[in-house]
Amino acid sequence: MRRVLILGGTAEARALAAELVERGVHVTSSLAGRVRNPRLPAGEVREGGFGGPEGLAAWVRNERPDALIDATHPFAARMTASAVEAARLTGIPLLVLRRPGWPQAPGExxxxxxxxxxxxxxxxxxxxxxxxxxxxxxxxxxxxxxxxxxxxxxxxxxxxxxxxxxxxxxxxxxxxxxxxxxxxxxxxxxxxxxxxxxxxxxxxxxxxxxxxxxxxDRPPLPGGVTHVETVPAALDWLRDIGAA
CATH class of the missing domain: 3.40.50.720 (NAD(P)-binding Rossmann-like Domain)
Structure with missing residues (x-):
């Protein structure tokens, strides 16, 4: 069975988890634990941090997921940086899923x-x-x-x-x-x-x-990271690497 780790409790993270579980992929969703009574995604859920990029890398080495999806909030820059570093340390394929921002309105x-x-x-x-x-x-x-x-x-x-x-x-x-x-x-x-x-x-x-x-304005993504804006695009990427 394919295994995917999804970081974040955004609407996109929940939608992606639901699609993957429906396809028979084992999904673990990691929630930061900062919101009481969060909306829980499909699949396995863990709450609380990993202890920085080294802790996330250790979890990846131990659990051996096939892919890591950072679907955290667009302003969760620290978590994204941790995901990038953990991917560098472990070699796990990493995708950042970020919904597009709002267009600037006149006078804004x-x-x-x-x-x-x-x-x-x-x-x-x-x-x-x-x-x-x-x-x-x-x-x-x-x-x-x-x-x-x-x-x-x-x-x-x-x-x-x-x-x-x-x-x-x-x-x-x-x-x-x-x-x-x-x-x-x-x-x-x-x-x-x-x-x-x-x-x-x-x-x-x-x-x-x-x-x-x-x-x-939202913080910029780290350079060189693979990034998509929609759940279907994330599913395509997972399919292309053989993780879904």
């Missing part, structure tokens, strides 16, 4: 980091902050700015003083996002270029209401 401000996004905010802004709970400390020292922050799990301090937390998980609807903007009189959307359809409605809603949009 693109910035290279969360810190740069925070620097663009001004006194009086009412900010829809959808960059994840672990990003809140970056905005904690801003004064005169009000935040509506949305995350799957409760954030840990430090967090901004003037913040209202919403615990929710996508997919989101255009009507729901418009209602949030209107209810909280939001003027700015700060988000990351995660791509995908599950959370795209906030961009359409921001456009309809004329919000200023500050988009954090």
């Amino acid at each position: 401000l693109r910035v290279p980091s969360l810190e740069a996004a925070a620097a663009e905010l001004a006194v009086g802004d009412r900010v829809f902050l959808t960059t994840g709970r672990r990003s809140l400390p970056i905005f904690a020292n801003l004064t005169g700015v009000w935040f509506l922050a949305r995350s799957v799990d409760p954030p840990e301090p430090p967090i901004p003083r003037n913040v209202h937390i919403i615990l929710d998980r996508g997919p989101y609807t255009l009507m729901g996002e418009l209602a949030l903007i209107d209810e909280h009189r939001l003027t700015v959307l700060v988000t990351k270029d995660s791509g995908g359809e599950l959370t795209k409605a906030k961009l359409a809603a921001a456009g309809e209401r004329g919000l200023k949009v500050i988009m954090v």
